[in-house]
Amino acid sequence: MKKLTIGSIQKCKSARKLVMITAYDAIFARLLSESADILLVGDSLNMSFGGNPDTLSITMDQMIYHTNAVCKGAPNTFVITDMPFGSYIDEVTAFSNAMKVYRETSADAVKIEGGADKAHLVHHLTSNGIAVCGHIGLLPQAVRAEGGYKVKGKTEDEALSLIADAQALEKAGAFILVIEGVKADVATRVAMSVSIPIIGIGAGNGVDGQVLVFSDMLGLYEPFVPKFVKQYMNGAAAVKEAAANYKTEVQNRGFPSDEYIY
Template sequence: MKKLTLSALKKRKNNLPIVMITAYDALFARLLSESADILLVGDSLNMSFGGNADTLSATMDQMIYHTNAVCKGAPETFVITDMPFGSYSDEGIALSNALRVYRETPADAIKIEGGADKAHLVKHLVDNGFAVCGHIGLLPQSVRAEGGYKVKGRSEEEALSLIADAQAIEQAGAFIIVIEGVIADVATRVAQSVSIPVIGIGAGNGVDGQVLVFSDMLGLYEPFVPKFVKQYTNGATVVKEAVNIYKNEVQNREFPDENFIY
């Protein structure tokens, strides 16, 4: 598969929906790349891989390490790297950390959370040669400030604010926007208000594509399953059953048999 370009992705607006999946390592990146248009190295790795309660303690070093692993596993897939909490608090810090991503990894783009209030950061990064993915709606990096993960777009005021956010991010130069945790019909209105693709997560089917955390969609993450997540297989059960068979064969001296020895 040939890696999609920015222009090719933009042309998917109101066309064939874009498939985005998170990835954190070379192994799963290789497996996911056959179906994914975009792999997102999300700071959600801080929860899925790190066992933390939220994404906030993810660092630039972590994101760069995992981005390199994903790029090695899926060199022909478009890769976006999350800018972690605190890495874009002003234009200087944002540029410095974005430069690290581009200099130290082959990532194709970066993603930052925030709407109109972050548009000046998006513009500054785009003006300095970065491809930027926006992220509006429910913002995981704001979970403590907001007192939890709260669905957005429940009022007309919130709906209009989200539309303004999307338009500000587009005008700042972003090539694509992720919209998370938003009432479905409001997310559809947001997608229709801009000319760049809008990728939903917990935002209904009226947008230009979808993204899910791979460990959620594969049923590997057991502590909590968000309402918007469809589990396409029960990965945790499959893994546990396989490991239990291995355990029993080891304890019964059935493995290794003559087929697995030198």
């Protein structure tokens, strides 16, 4: 599949649904690249991959390490890297860290969380050659400040605020937005209010594409399954069964058989 560009991604608006999946390593990046238009190296890896309670403690260097792995595994797929918590507190810090991503990886863009309040940062980055994916709605990096993960768009004021956020980020130069944890009808209104693609996660079907964390989609993460996640396989059970079969064959001397001996 031919690698998408920013231009071809934007042409998908109202034309076809974009498929985004998270990836954290070369193995899964290679496997997922056959289906994904875009691979997102999400800071969610701090939870599913690192075992932490939220995304906040992951570092810039860790994000770069995983981004490099994903880019090597899927060199022909558009890759977006999450800017971690604290890495874009002002224009100077944001540009310094975004440049670090560009210099040390082959990522095509970076993603930052926040709405109109972050538009000046998006503008500064895009004005200096950095492609930016915005992220509005439920913001995982604000989980402690907000006291948990809370669905957005429950009131008309919240709906209008989300529309204003999307429009401000588009004006600032963001080429695409992720909208998370938002009432479906409101997410649809947000998508209709801008000319750039809106990728939903827990935001209904009226947007321009979808993103899921790969370990959720594959049923690998057992501790918690969000309401918006559809598991397309029971990966955890498959892995456990394979490991149990391996254990049995090792213990009864079934493996390695002559077929696997030099």
